[in-house]
Amino acid sequence: xxxxxxxxxxxxxxxxxxxxxxxxxxxxxxxxxxxxxxxxxxxxxxxxxxxxxxxxxxxxxxxxxxxxxxxxxxxxxxxxxxxxxxxxxxxxxxxxxxxxxxxxxxxxxxxxxxxxxxxxxxxxxxxxxxxxxxxxxxxxxxxxxxxxxxxxxxxxxxxxxxxxxxxxxxxxxxxxxxxxxxxxxxxxxxxxxxxxxxxxxxxxxxxxxxxxxxxxxxxxxxxxxxxxxxxxxxxxxxxxxxxxxxxxxxxxxxxxxxxxxxxxxxxxxxxxxxxxxxxxxxxxxxxxxxxxxxxxxxxxxxxxxxxxxxxxxxxxxxxxxxxxxxxxxxxxxxxxxxxxxxxxxxxxxxxxxxxxxxxxxxxxxxxxxxxxxxxxxxxxxxxxxxxxxxxxxxxxxxxxxxxxxxxxxxxxxxxxxxxxxxxxxxxxxxxxxxxxxxxxxxxxxxxxxxxxxxxxxxxxxxxxxxxxxxxxxxxxxxxxxxxxxxxxxxxxxxxxxxxxxxxxxxxxxxxxxxxxxxxxxxxxxxxxxxxxxxxxxxxxxxxxxxxxxxxxxxxxxxxxxxxxxxxxxxxxxxxxxxxxxxxxxxxxxxxxxxxxxxxxxxxxxxxxxxxxxxxxxxxxxxxxxxxxxxxxxxxxxxxxxxxxxxxxxxxxxxxxxxxxxxxxxxxxxxxxxxxxxxxxx
Numbered sequence: 001x002x003x004x005x006x007x008x009x010x011x012x013x014x015x016x017x018x019x020x021x022x023x024x025x026x027x028x029x030x031x032x033x034x035x036x037x038x039x040x041x042x043x044x045x046x047x048x049x050x051x052x053x054x055x056x057x058x059x060x061x062x063x064x065x066x067x068x069x070x071x072x073x074x075x076x077x078x079x080x081x082x083x084x085x086x087x088x089x090x091x092x093x094x095x096x097x098x099x100x101x102x103x104x105x106x107x108x109x110x111x112x113x114x115x116x117x118x119x120x121x122x123x124x125x126x127x128x129x130x131x132x133x134x135x136x137x138x139x140x141x142x143x144x145x146x147x148x149x150x151x152x153x154x155x156x157x158x159x160x161x162x163x164x165x166x167x168x169x170x171x172x173x174x175x176x177x178x179x180x181x182x183x184x185x186x187x188x189x190x191x192x193x194x195x196x197x198x199x200x201x202x203x204x205x206x207x208x209x210x211x212x213x214x215x216x217x218x219x220x221x222x223x224x225x226x227x228x229x230x231x232x233x234x235x236x237x238x239x240x241x242x243x244x245x246x247x248x249x250x251x252x253x254x255x256x257x258x259x260x261x262x263x264x265x266x267x268x269x270x271x272x273x274x275x276x277x278x279x280x281x282x283x284x285x286x287x288x289x290x291x292x293x294x295x296x297x298x299x300x301x302x303x304x305x306x307x308x309x310x311x312x313x314x315x316x317x318x319x320x321x322x323x324x325x326x327x328x329x330x331x332x333x334x335x336x337x338x339x340x341x342x343x344x345x346x347x348x349x350x351x352x353x354x355x356x357x358x359x360x361x362x363x364x365x366x367x368x369x370x371x372x373x374x375x376x377x378x379x380x381x382x383x384x385x386x387x388x389x390x391x392x393x394x395x396x397x398x399x400x401x402x403x404x405x406x407x408x409x410x411x412x413x414x415x416x417x418x419x420x421x422x423x424x425x426x427x428x429x430x431x432x433x434x435x436x437x438x439x440x441x442x443x444x445x446x447x448x449x450x451x452x453x454x455x456x457x458x459x460x461x462x463x464x465x466x467x468x469x470x471x472x473x474x475x476x477x478x479x480x481x482x483x484x485x486x487x488x489x490x491x492x493x494x495x496x497x498x499x500x501x502x503x504x505x506x507x508x509x510x511x512x513x514x515x516x517x518x519x520x521x522x523x524x525x526x527x528x529x530x531x532x533x534x535x536x537x538x539x540x541x542x543x544x545x546x547x548x549x550x551x552x553x554x555x556x557x558x559x560x561x562x563x564x565x566x567x568x569x570x571x572x573x574x575x576x577x578x579x580x581x582x583x584x585x586x587x588x589x590x591x592x593x594x595x596x597x598x599x600x601x602x603x604x605x606x607x608x609x610x611x612x613x614x615x616x617x618x619x620x621x622x623x624x625x626x627x628x629x630x631x632x633x634x635x636x637x638x639x640x641x642x643x644x645x646x647x648x649x650x651x652x653x654x655x656x657x658x659x660x661x662x663x664x665x666x667x668x669x670x671x672x673x674x675x676x677x678x679x680x681x
Contacts (some may be wrong), residue, residue: 011224011331012103013116013123017095018295020088021319029087030073036094037066043098046105049203050114050171054124055104057163058097061128064156065090071145079143086138093130100124108213110203111240112221114175117167125165132160174202182239185246185366190373196247208255211248215241222363224330238363242370249374249396253389277336280316281306285340289333290326294319297329359404371407374400375414382419387428394423394434401441408445417442417451424460429469433476436464440476443483452480453490458497465503475515478507478522485525495532505539513554520545520560527567537574546581555596562590562602569609578606579614591631600635601643608650629654 010016020029040062048055069087072079079087100123104113113120135157140150167175177199181191205211222237279286279299286299294314298306303326306315313320362368381393397416400407411417420442423435439457442448452458458481465477481500484490494500504526507519523541526532541564549561568574578584584607591603632654635647 010099010329012106012109012112012221013100013119015096015099015123016291016295017092017099018317019092021317024088026079026084026087027073027076029084029091030069033069033087033091033094034066034073036091036098037062037069040094040098040101041066043101043105046101047204048104049110050117050174051104051120051124051168053168054121054165055101057165058124058128059101061131061156061160062094062097064152065131068145068149068153071149072143075144080139082137082139083143086134089134089137090131093127093134097127100127108217110205111178111214111244112218112237114171114203115178115236115240117171117175121165121167125163128160128163128165132157135160170202174199178240178243182243182366185239185242185370185373188369188373193251196251200247200251205247208248208252211244211252214244215248218244220331220334224334227330227333235364239366242362242364242367245400246370246374249400250377253392255392255395277332277339286332286336289329289336291329292326293321293323297332300326360406362406368406371400371410372414375407375410375416378411379414379416379419382416382423387431390419390423391428391431391434394420394431394438397438398434398441401438405445408442409447412442412445412448412451417448417457418455421452421455421457421460424464427469429473432464432468433470433473436461436468436473436476436480440480440483443480449484449487449490452484453493458484458490458493458500462494462497462500462503465507466499471512471515474507475511475518478504478511478515478518482518482522482525485522485528488529491526491529491532495526495529495535501526501532501535501539505541505544508541508544508548513557516548517557517560520557520564524560524564524567527564533568533571533574537568537577542568542574542577542581546578546583549583549586555594555599558590558594559596559599559602562587562599562606566602566606566609569606569613572613575610575613579610584610588625588628592627597635597639597643600631601639601646604632604635604643604646604650608646608653611650611653 020032040059043055043059100120103109104120106113135153138153140153143150177195181195181199184191200206200211205214218237218241222234222241225231225234225237277285279289279302280296281298281302284299286297288300289297290300290303291297292303292314294317296314296316298315303315307324312324362371378393378396381389385393397411397420401411417439420435420439423431424439426432426435439452439461443452452461461477461480464473465481468474468477481494481504485494501523504519504522507515508523511519523536527536545561545564549558549565552558552561565578569578587603587606591600591607594600594603629651632647632651636644636651639647
């Protein structure tokens with residue numbers, strides 16, 4: 001049987017199956033059929049939130065047939081070719097049926113399975129009809145089993161042809177309720193909460209985290225759908241995301257975060273590890289997974305090399321392939337992309353990036369209008385709600401604005417920012433943290449920045465930066481200052497705000513890794529205004545960053561530190577301060593050892609600035625290090641345009657130094673012999 005995570009490495013309602021190979025022994029085939037039947041039987045204990053009757057009828061038919069398989073196995077009957085053919089076909093059908101049952105019981109996919117009820121019922125009907133066809137080939141008269149078993153098998157065959165496998169009336173009613181609510185959203189009519197609750201009750205969605213699981217699943221489906229050419233379901237998926245998001249925000253007063261993974265890995269990712277994403281041939285993480293005829297998945301480049309080496313078989317099973325068709329495994333590609341992103345692993349594909357443009361728009365009219373309604377609801381809670389309701393609303397805004405540009409725009413337009421800024425002074429650490437995170441997310445949107453500044457947000461943010469109740473609130477405050485500093489006039493304002501720069505220095509010294517990173521990028525942003533240079537330099541930045549540079553292991557933090565130092569070194573007082581810190585040799589080491597092109601380029605920019613603004617001794621130090629030229633020439637060839645120019649300038653400077661040194665030595669050497677051979681008369 002396939003491993004448990006296989007359900008997550010295929011797209012929902014796709015039912016891959018492998019036909020047993022022709023050379024399989026009847027005993028092995030029966031063993032596998034009995035195991036597969038037993039696994040299907042276990043779904044009796046599962047809850048099917050839609051298509052319940054169809055699922056249970058299918059399970060019952062399989063249970064009856066499992067008795068047939070066991071008796072054949074026990075009697076060790078000699079099976080004819082037609083019997084083996086029939087059993088092989090049943091094995092193939094049962095694999096598909098197990099996947100279908102798994103999807104119908106799948107947690108997080110309840111709403112989507114409901115909306116696909118007709119499609120699901122059709123799947124059941126086709127598979128059970130196929131069971132009848134396979135049984136029709138089975139020569140029961142020649143198989144040694146009891147009369148009762150033969151009669152029950154014939155009854156199954158009749159039932160398989162007779163059963164209609166239609167959409168349950170209760171499912172159809174719930175589906176129509178959803179469509180009606182989506183229609184109300186489109187017409188800008190606020191739906192009755194009783195209608196929403198009726199749908200959620202049918203699907204047994206009872207909590208905030210249940211809604212969140214549904215949203216996460218629908219979002220993953222939408223991501224995969226965007227990679228397809230037809231995008232048939234994309235608008236509906238976005239509408240359903242809007243429906244479930246509205247329900248999550250409006251119907252549930254409390255947040256049960258025990259199963260929430262908003263800020264961590266998804267449920268799917270947590271159950272998988274790097275080994276699950278490696279190609280069986282190359283043993284490397286797949287960048288373009290494709291599935292072949294046998295149902296096994298390989299990286300496209302690896303399986304193509306396999307085929308080109310005249311291997312017409314499946315590498316895992318050894319089964320000879322009738323064709324070499326490769327089907328892109330889009331669901332698995334999405335999972336690999338997520339896993340690599342969440343674990344800091346480079347994912348070299350052209351590339352399975354999230355389509356950012358799709359977060360600028362809602363995706364459908366229903367999704368757009370439902371978000372606007374939810375934004376107004378949450379702002380009302382921020383303004384008039386109790387302490388707990390305000391915290392819940394702030395958290396909801398935090399979640400909504402994390403990755404959606406459209407949601408940020410809606411919430412900024414609805415007036416959320418002034419109320420969130422007021423909550424920054426809350427004595428509840430959780431409320432302050434959620435409000436600061438929400439403001440941080442909103443500050444990334446262009447229309448939000450002037451609103452934050454207009455309502456004295458910079459002063460409030462600096463207070464959190466200095467005196468925040470939790471480290472997370474402080475690091476979000478630093479991140480918000482970074483986004484505000486993208487506007488020139490706000491760089492000036494932040495630089496002149498008492499406590500802003502000293503607060504960033506304190507976070508740089510005492511903060512978490514995320515806090516230090518946010519402090520570094522905020523400082524980098526402020527340095528874009530020249531008058532902030534002396535403020536930042538006099539606050540003790542260089543010794544702080546120099547010490548951090550010696551201890552940092554994360555490459556992104558090293559890169560950010562180099563970027564800040566490179567900017568400071570562009571002025572003479574900054575260059576002298578860096579040289580006094582004694583880290584020149586460390587910068588050269590990083591240039592020679594870093595695997596980050598950006599890190600190397602910032603190293604070169606820093607070294608060049610030190611040579612230009614720091615005097616002459618540092619050029620001598622660089623010239624004495626023979627390894628530096630190889631790194632510079634490498635960057636000259638492979639760097640960005642800006643990086644190549646910087647590398648070229650530094651190479652030219654070092655060449656000029658060598659030429660001057662050589663000329664000096666040559667003069668000395670030519671004078672010395674003349675002195676030796678002077679004759680005194």
